Amino acid sequence: MISGITSAASLAYVPIASSRSSTPSPSSDQLAMSLSPDTFAGLVSDASSMPEVRGEVVDAFKAQVQSGQYPGSDVLDGLVDLMGSTWAKNAQAQN
Numbered sequence: 001m002i003s004g005i006t007s008a009a010s011l012a013y014v015p016i017a018s019s020r021s022s023t024p025s026p027s028s029d030q031l032a033m034s035l036s037p038d039t040f041a042g043l044v045s046d047a048s049s050m051p052e053v054r055g056e057v058v059d060a061f062k063a064q065v066q067s068g069q070y071p072g073s074d075v076l077d078g079l080v081d082l083m084g085s086t087w088a089k090n091a092q093a094q095n
Helices: 037-048 055-067 073-094
Strands: 010-014 030-034
Touching: none
Parallel strands: none
Antiparallel strands: 010 030
16 A cells, blocks of 8 residues: 655564564564655556566467466366355355
């Protein structure tokens, strides 16, 4: 979440105290960053210039599909499990 832009760039580590102990746990740590307007504008510009589709990844998958190597049994098993659990949840919701 971006909460605002300040005029100076800084990076701060902000530990959050756990309710169970006075030592913060790694899961409750936060990182706060402040970016200058120029830095933020540069990041936005860089992000907007990136392609939405990575052609090399598409080409690699296309080659795998055409050669019969994709999808493999592990991918198909995962899809079957996902579809089965989704159908089971939908059936429970309808009852």
